[in-house]
Amino acid sequence: AQSVTQPDIHITVSEGASLELRCNYSYGATPYLFWYVQSPGQGLQLLLKYFSGDTLVQGIKGFEAEFKRSQSSFNLRKPSVHWSDAAEYFCAVGGPGAYKYIFGTGTRLKVLA
Amino acid sequence: NAGVTQTPKFRVLKTGQSMTLLCAQDMNHEYMYWYRQDPGMGLRLIHYSVGEGTTAKGEVPDGYNVSRLKKQNFLLGLESAAPSQTSVYFCASSQLAGNEQFFGPGTRLTVL
Numbered sequence: 433a434q435s436v437t438q439p440d441i442h443i444t445v446s447e448g449a450s451l452e453l454r455c456n457y458s459y460g461a462t463p464y465l466f467w468y469v470q471s472p473g474q475g476l477q478l479l480l481k482y483f484s485g486d487t488l489v490q491g492i493k494g495f496e497a498e499f500k501r502s503q504s505s506f507n508l509r510k511p512s513v514h515w516s517d518a519a520e521y522f523c524a525v526g527g528p529g530a531y532k533y534i535f536g537t538g539t540r541l542k543v544l545a
Numbered sequence: 546n547a548g549v550t551q552t553p554k555f556r557v558l559k560t561g562q563s564m565t566l567l568c569a570q571d572m573n574h575e576y577m578y579w580y581r582q583d584p585g586m587g588l589r590l591i592h593y594s595v596g597e598g599t600t601a602k603g604e605v606p607d608g609y610n611v612s613r614l615k616k617q618n619f620l621l622g623l624e625s626a627a628p629s630q631t632s633v634y635f636c637a638s639s640q641l642a643g644n645e646q647f648f649g650p651g652t653r654l655t656v657l
Contacts, residue, residue: 464643475635475648522587526643531576531595533646537587
């Protein structure tokens with residue numbers, strides 16, 4: 433079955449600390465992987481995406497993610513978190529020619545000053 | 546270039562009332578989607594469209610209908626609203642299947 437798992441519902445980090453948000457997927461074909469961010473009361477904004485090639489992808493706002501096929505993971509990282517990064521983060525998987533995404537249930541990030 | 550817009554932003558309905566949510570995109574995208582977002586459940590696909598005049602069921606289609614008469618618009622209808630349809634509704638569009646989806650700002654619907 434196709435699925436996306438974000439094991440951490442809530443994460444709290446101090447400003448300036450590093451961040452890693454986990455995402456594991458199950459997908460029968462070549463996956464296209466995405467991370468979106470949702471600020472309170474807003475829609476979703478794309479942070480980064482992976483289709484093929486270099487397994488370390490850079491995104492906006494200083495985020496990066498690494499695709500590890502052997503672990504079926506696509507974890508999101510940031511070296512130093514800013515207070516404005518407090519939001520909810522969603523991992524999603526699709527595929528070439530696939531009309532639909534599968535979303536994870538999200539990880540809510542809280543940043544302590 | 547407004548991207549994806551949704552109308553209205555907020556709405557309160559009584560059980561049994563009907564309403565239509567409007568989604569419009571100005572990017573000439575082929576694919577459009579309606580999702581609902583509920584706490585702890587992420588985004589669930591209601592219906593989607595792969596082009597003008599087409600619609601298809603998603604993960605949670607019951608109680609909703611959709612139409613895509615024009616390429617730029619995707620309408621979501623609730624014929625007889627129920628409290629279980631209280632949610633935040635998001636519209637999205639994409640140019641290519643499987644590619645990046647662009648999201649609207651959402652509609653917060655409360656059914657009393």
